[in-house]
Amino acid sequence: MSAAIELTNVTKIYRRYGGRHFATLKSALLRRSILQDLKPRETFPALRDVSFTVPAGSTFGVIGRNGSGKSTALKVVAGITKPTSGTVAVRGRISALIELGAGFHPEISGRENVFINGIMLGLTKREIQQRFDEIVEFAELAEFIDAPVKTYSSGMYMRLGFSVAIHVDPDVLLVDEVLAVGDEGFTHKCLDKFGEFKRRGKTILLVTHSLGLVERFCDEAVWLDAGQKREQGDPKRVIGAYVTDVERQEEQFLATSEAKATHDALEPGARQPSEGPVHPGEVAGDMNTTAEGRWGSGGVEISDVKFLGANNQPSHVFHTGEPFTVRFTVRAAKPVQDFVFGLGIFNAEGVCIYGTNTDVEEYVADSLQGEAEVSVVIDALDLVEGTYKLDLAVHRRDGAPYDYHRLLYTFRVKSRLKDVGIYRPRHRWEFAGPIKFRMKT
Amino acid sequence: MWHNLAQLPRYRGLIQSLVARELKARYRGSVLGFFWSFVNPLLLLTIYTFVFTKILPGANKDLEPFAVFMFSGLLPWTWFASSLLEGAGSLISGGNLIKKVLFPAEVLPIVSVLSNMVHFFLGLLILAGFMIYNHHYPDWGDLIWFPVVVLVQLVFTTGLTLLLAALTVHFRDIRDLLANLITLWFFATPIIYYYKMDSVKSFAWFFNRNPFFHLAVSYQELLFFPGPFGHLRWLPALALGSVLVFLAGYWIFDRLRDSFAESV
Numbered sequence: 247m248s249a250a251i252e253l254t255n256v257t258k259i260y261r262r263y264g265g266r267h268f269a270t271l272k273s274a275l276l277r278r279s280i281l282q283d284l285k286p287r288e289t290f291p292a293l294r295d296v297s298f299t300v301p302a303g304s305t306f307g308v309i310g311r312n313g314s315g316k317s318t319a320l321k322v323v324a325g326i327t328k329p330t331s332g333t334v335a336v337r338g339r340i341s342a343l344i345e346l347g348a349g350f351h352p353e354i355s356g357r358e359n360v361f362i363n364g365i366m367l368g369l370t371k372r373e374i375q376q377r378f379d380e381i382v383e384f385a386e387l388a389e390f391i392d393a394p395v396k397t398y399s400s401g402m403y404m405r406l407g408f409s410v411a412i413h414v415d416p417d418v419l420l421v422d423e424v425l426a427v428g429d430e431g432f433t434h435k436c437l438d439k440f441g442e443f444k445r446r447g448k449t450i451l452l453v454t455h456s457l458g459l460v461e462r463f464c465d466e467a468v469w470l471d472a473g474q475k476r477e478q479g480d481p482k483r484v485i486g487a488y489v490t491d492v493e494r495q496e497e498q499f500l501a502t503s504e505a506k507a508t509h510d511a512l513e514p515g516a517r518q519p520s521e522g523p524v525h526p527g528e529v530a531g532d533m534n535t536t537a538e539g540r541w542g543s544g545g546v547e548i549s550d551v552k553f554l555g556a557n558n559q560p561s562h563v564f565h566t567g568e569p570f571t572v573r574f575t576v577r578a579a580k581p582v583q584d585f586v587f588g589l590g591i592f593n594a595e596g597v598c599i600y601g602t603n604t605d606v607e608e609y610v611a612d613s614l615q616g617e618a619e620v621s622v623v624i625d626a627l628d629l630v631e632g633t634y635k636l637d638l639a640v641h642r643r644d645g646a647p648y649d650y651h652r653l654l655y656t657f658r659v660k661s662r663l664k665d666v667g668i669y670r671p672r673h674r675w676e677f678a679g680p681i682k683f684r685m686k687t
Numbered sequence: 688m689w690h691n692l693a694q695l696p697r698y699r700g701l702i703q704s705l706v707a708r709e710l711k712a713r714y715r716g717s718v719l720g721f722f723w724s725f726v727n728p729l730l731l732l733t734i735y736t737f738v739f740t741k742i743l744p745g746a747n748k749d750l751e752p753f754a755v756f757m758f759s760g761l762l763p764w765t766w767f768a769s770s771l772l773e774g775a776g777s778l779i780s781g782g783n784l785i786k787k788v789l790f791p792a793e794v795l796p797i798v799s800v801l802s803n804m805v806h807f808f809l810g811l812l813i814l815a816g817f818m819i820y821n822h823h824y825p826d827w828g829d830l831i832w833f834p835v836v837v838l839v840q841l842v843f844t845t846g847l848t849l850l851l852a853a854l855t856v857h858f859r860d861i862r863d864l865l866a867n868l869i870t871l872w873f874f875a876t877p878i879i880y881y882y883k884m885d886s887v888k889s890f891a892w893f894f895n896r897n898p899f900f901h902l903a904v905s906y907q908e909l910l911f912f913p914g915p916f917g918h919l920r921w922l923p924a925l926a927l928g929s930v931l932v933f934l935a936g937y938w939i940f941d942r943l944r945d946s947f948a949e950s951v
Binding site: 260261270271272274321324325326327328340342344345348349351353354358361362365366367370371 | 700701704705708711712783784786787788789790854858859860861864945946948949
């Protein structure tokens with residue numbers, strides 16, 4: 247199979263001009279630095295020695311974090327920017343869905359804009375004439391096509407831009423994250439259109455953050471990281487490698503931010519003595535008014551809070567359904583008889599997912615002296631994907647806190663499924679009668 | 688550079704539709720529409736006519752009717768000045784196109800020049816109206832040179848606009864400087880006064896080096912003054928100079944081309 251797009255050792259270095267944001271001619275003349283000001287001062291490599299080949303007729307995904315060079319790669323392929331070194335070869339007519347409706351002029355009608363936009367994308371007037379009805383119909387704008395574009399909603403604007411670009415009938419279609427906009431119905435229409443392109447043997451280069459889309463649509467994927475190619479090949483494998491890397495980074499991020507939060511809150515003297523009673527049910531109530539922090543009398547102290555996953559590995563990122571343990575050390579300055587350990591889990595919106603303590607679970611406190619270890623063991627962490635925060639406390643039965651840690655600990659739950667809600671009951675689907683499903687591939 | 692220059696004719700469809708868009712967008716949504724772009728020259732015309740015929744009547748007795756004289760110079764000047772001002776900012780205001788669409792950047796300044804040229808042609812209709820009203824007609828035989836002068840101005844203006852557009856991307860204050868320079872240049876060109884005045888002649892050295900002096904005088908001789916087109920002898924040099932300005936402007940534009948998408 248021949249190559250539709252071929253990048254060979256492409257390096258793109260962005261240049262920043264001038265020390266200040268914009269140079270002025272006045273200062274250039276005063277400092278006699280016109281020629282210097284026209285030369286770049288700083289450089290920033292957006293792509294470093296990237297090579298990949300997209301076979302004709304295939305759908306090729308480009309994934310990576312923000313700022314990894316995905317969009318630059320697309321612009322280089324589109325010819326909007328030239329690579330600093332290396333070569334790009336593209337065979338066939340290109341249409342780039344990069345900025346939809348980039349050339350629209352607000353004052354003139356949709357009809358006129360379709361013509362001008364089409365010409366910009368390389369169509370002739372005649373070709374646009376032939377496709378005009380189709381373009382308008384696809385954009386669902388028949389009623390408004392003669393109104394000035396400035397009266398369009400942003401969705402209408404996007405639809406028209408998309409429709410023109412897709413009707414250029416390119417051999418190579420470049421798509422940059424354009425499906426994120428538009429309503430559900432239109433997104434489906436666009437996906438159908440991509441499917442049609444695919445069937446007709448056109449080449450599609452797709453830059454997106456939607457990994458599901460890459461997995462579903464693409465024959466091959468490449469993962470760019472900081473301007474370099476990290477992986478290329480089967481989409482599932484590339485996505486897997488990418489997701490693992492993202493999790494590793496998130497873990498690092500959570501660990502450092504937690505270290506910072508607890509460092510601030512747990513410093514000696516940071517704890518505010520407080521006699522306010524604490525009940526497990528109340529924890530959620532004042533959630534929105536209370537920020538993270540730590541308070542209590544200090545008779546018993548909590549320290550060394552750890553999250554443990556499967557195999558008792560400390561972590562901050564867990565998968566739905568995995569075992570999950572919160573383990574912490576308590577230290578009583580002098581022996582106490584009246585103590586209750588409590589725990590509250592909150593989601594990112596601050597809703598209490600679950601709260602409990604040893605008292606409501608009918609553990610009657612007997613004695614605690616010196617140092618001890620407490621673990622809350624959850625056999626399966628049945629939470630949906632998201633970021634969660636934790637309250638941990640030790641207090642008297644009447645609620646007077648010894649040591650209360652409010653929202654100091656953060657962990658993330660990852661899920662392959664995109665189910666939603668605040669609670670994930672264990673469940674399965676059952677079907678009876680003439681009904682069939684296939685597993686998604 | 689030559690390669691890119693040779694590609695330019697391929698974009699004439701695009702240039703055409705962008706010029707049409709520019710004109711439509713300007714005239715749509717305003718009651719006076721097309722008339723608006725002539726309010727400024729007409730206003731200038733009224734003021735100067737008043738000043739030079741009522742307040743300082745002595746200076747311009749050879750220039751009757753003054754309105755026709757002044758319009759002959761003012762219309763090409765307006766084309767020139769508006770092209771430079773709009774064209775200088777065209778890459779910045781059209782930044783979206785340069786950054787997001789595969790688009791030859793020189794199209795934008797060229798569209799500024801051409802859409803202002805269309806205004807110039809429309810303005811000629813108003814000039815024709817003044818001529819009919821005053822029964823003052825040009826020498827029809829000389830008018831064959833008119834398109835040549837227009838072409839020379841087109842080449843000159845395009846070259847200068849390309850240069851300014853490219854530099855304005857990097858030096859944003861050029862547009863402000865330009866507005867002032869253009870005012871100076873206007874008064875340094877015999878548009879509201881007669882180029883054959885003794886006071887002008889005594890600065891001949893200065894005026895001869897002003898390219899727009901020759902253009903303005905050419906227009907005035909063709910459209911206003913009777914008799915042969917005496918300034919014709921300057922035309923070859925002017926044409927050559929304009930081509931050189933164009934090539935220099937295009938060369939610099941082409942050299943800076945790759946920086947546009949990153950700097951606008």
